[in-house]
Amino acid sequence: MIAFENYSEKEPLLLLLDFCPDTKANVLEEELTKELKENPKKQFNNLLARFVPRSLALKLCEALALPEEKISAELSKKDFHRTLELLKNCPIQLIGRAAGEEFVTAGGVDTDEVDPRSMESKICPDLYFAGEILNVDGFTGGFNLQAAWATGHLAGVSAAELKA
Numbered sequence: 001m002i003a004f005e006n007y008s009e010k011e012p013l014l015l016l017l018d019f020c021p022d023t024k025a026n027v028l029e030e031e032l033t034k035e036l037k038e039n040p041k042k043q044f045n046n047l048l049a050r051f052v053p054r055s056l057a058l059k060l061c062e063a064l065a066l067p068e069e070k071i072s073a074e075l076s077k078k079d080f081h082r083t084l085e086l087l088k089n090c091p092i093q094l095i096g097r098a099a100g101e102e103f104v105t106a107g108g109v110d111t112d113e114v115d116p117r118s119m120e121s122k123i124c125p126d127l128y129f130a131g132e133i134l135n136v137d138g139f140t141g142g143f144n145l146q147a148a149w150a151t152g153h154l155a156g157v158s159a160a161e162l163k164a
Helices: 025-037 046-050 054-063 075-088 141-161
Strands: 013-017 089-092
Touching: 046 054, 046 075, 054 075, 075 089
Parallel strands: none
Antiparallel strands: 013 089
């Protein structure tokens, strides 16, 4: 889990991004080839925007040192393969974290120590856990909120049953 990795400007962490994760490389190559053949007069960045958001297509062309006005028919085989590689394995160097920009939570009570039917501690009876106190890694803003609501509800209902 990347949340526990140490990295810095002196020791960056290499992250490879796949901008088309639902498309295998060979299929992407076929689709891009087809688009190039069917749209030889179209600017390449506009053609690339059929695969990724336009703003990203422009940045990818910039990273590839392809002029914005380059038309699809002018794309060399080398640039074609560089484009495919960048779409499937775009290297990003992570050099640090900034406070307040966290997007992933990690750590907490090991879920093996919690009864998933009640959220009760297996180690300390009558103690219930919910939300981010649990070691459930996930992106903030969606997954972690759902996990917090679901485990909170279950822990609350289970604890209330003790009193009944």
